[in-house]
Amino acid sequence: MIGLVVGGMIGHVLGARAGRERYEQLVRRYEQLADHPAVQGMAGVVRAKLGHLVGRSGRG
Numbered sequence: 001m002i003g004l005v006v007g008g009m010i011g012h013v014l015g016a017r018a019g020r021e022r023y024e025q026l027v028r029r030y031e032q033l034a035d036h037p038a039v040q041g042m043a044g045v046v047r048a049k050l051g052h053l054v055g056r057s058g059r060g
């Protein structure tokens with residue numbers, strides 16, 4: 001019984017550590033992608049189009 005509890009605790013710690021490292025890796029990748037000039041430019045185009053659509057639909 002004690003072995004099961006200790007094994008569970010070790011598994012939890014190792015799983016949490018791997019999960020946190022993977023999470024941090026994904027966050028770094030997202031930040032790199034979000035800071036890319038092409039993505040920034042496309043986001044500006046999308047914002048402009050959405051602003052235009054919202055502005056047009058508001059005239060009723």
